[in-house]
Amino acid sequence: MLEKLKQLGLTSYEAQAYLSLLKLGDAEANEIAVDAAIPMGRIYNVLSSLEEKRLLRAQETRPKKYSGVEPSTAMERLSDLRKEELKQEASQIETLANDLISRLSDVKVNKPEKTFWTVAIGDESQELVRESIQGAKEEILFFLASKMTAERVKKEILANKYSGMMDSILETVKRGVEVRVILNNEVDMGVLEEYPAVKELMTHIGDGFECRLAAIPSTAFDIIDMETVLLKMVNPLNPEELFAVVNVRDGKFAGELRKKFFTLWETADCCDEMETTPRK
Numbered sequence: 001m002l003e004k005l006k007q008l009g010l011t012s013y014e015a016q017a018y019l020s021l022l023k024l025g026d027a028e029a030n031e032i033a034v035d036a037a038i039p040m041g042r043i044y045n046v047l048s049s050l051e052e053k054r055l056l057r058a059q060e061t062r063p064k065k066y067s068g069v070e071p072s073t074a075m076e077r078l079s080d081l082r083k084e085e086l087k088q089e090a091s092q093i094e095t096l097a098n099d100l101i102s103r104l105s106d107v108k109v110n111k112p113e114k115t116f117w118t119v120a121i122g123d124e125s126q127e128l129v130r131e132s133i134q135g136a137k138e139e140i141l142f143f144l145a146s147k148m149t150a151e152r153v154k155k156e157i158l159a160n161k162y163s164g165m166m167d168s169i170l171e172t173v174k175r176g177v178e179v180r181v182i183l184n185n186e187v188d189m190g191v192l193e194e195y196p197a198v199k200e201l202m203t204h205i206g207d208g209f210e211c212r213l214a215a216i217p218s219t220a221f222d223i224i225d226m227e228t229v230l231l232k233m234v235n236p237l238n239p240e241e242l243f244a245v246v247n248v249r250d251g252k253f254a255g256e257l258r259k260k261f262f263t264l265w266e267t268a269d270c271c272d273e274m275e276t277t278p279r280k
Helices: 002-007 012-024 029-036 040-052 071-105 123-135 147-158 163-174 196-202 251-267
Strands: 026-028 056-059 065-068 116-121 139-144 178-184 209-214 221-224 228-235 238-249
Touching: 002 012, 012 026, 012 029, 012 040, 012 065, 026 029, 029 040, 040 056, 116 123, 123 163, 123 221, 123 228, 123 238, 139 147, 139 251, 147 178, 147 228, 147 238, 163 178, 163 196, 178 251, 209 251, 221 251, 228 251
Parallel strands: 139 178, 178 209
Antiparallel strands: 026 065, 056 065, 116 238, 139 221, 221 228, 228 238
C-alpha cells in the first residue's frame, strides 16, 4: 500500500503518516510520529505537506490534533494533483524535445565515403520509412508506378495501416520539403479522397507536393535528400505484402536513381487530384 501511495506522489513519510491517521482516527503530532515511525524532527513538515495536499484536517487546539481525510476523497485529490504534475512534466518534456530537434537538426552530418546499408523487416520496415520521411530536409521522391505496389499502398491506407505515414508526409510538406510521387495510372485512387491526411495533402498540389501517373512494373523505391535510397522488397510468398525495406545511404547511387526518376517523371501524366480513371 505504501508503494502505491508513493506512486501517486507521496513521500515515504507522508504515506506512513496518512495511513497512521486513518488508523488512529485523530491524534496529536507526537502520537502520529510514534505510530508511523517518523522522527519528531520531521513530523511537522510531513503533516504540513499533507495539509497542503488537502489529505488531512487540523484542529486548532493546543496541542494541535489531526485527522485524515476520507480515503476516496483523499485519493481523488491526490490523483488530480499527480495528473497535473504529469501534465506539466509532459509539457516540459515536449518543449525540451522540440528544442533538441531544432538544435540537433543543425548538426552537420559528414557524408560517408563508403556505402552504408541496413535492412528492416516486417513492421520495422514501416518504421524505417516513416523515420526517413521525418528526417528529410530538402526532397523526397516516391516511386510507386507499378500496379502491384499502388494496389498494396491503396489497400493499406484503407485499412488505416498508413495513418502515421501519411501524417508524416503531410507534416514534411508543411515544413518545406519538396515531395514528388509517381503513382500507377491503372489504379483508381479516388476512394482515398476522403481520407483526412490524403485530402489535406492534395491541397498542397503545386505547393510543395506534386503527383504524376505512369505504368512501370518496377521495384518501388524512395529517394531522400539525394543521398539515401529506400528499396521496397515484396514478400515472395505474398506479392501484395511488403516484406522488407533496404536502406542504402550512397550519394552516387541515389544521384543515378534520381536521374532515372526524373526521366520517368518527364514522360508521366500530371495528376491534379487523387482520383484517376483506370486505363485499359
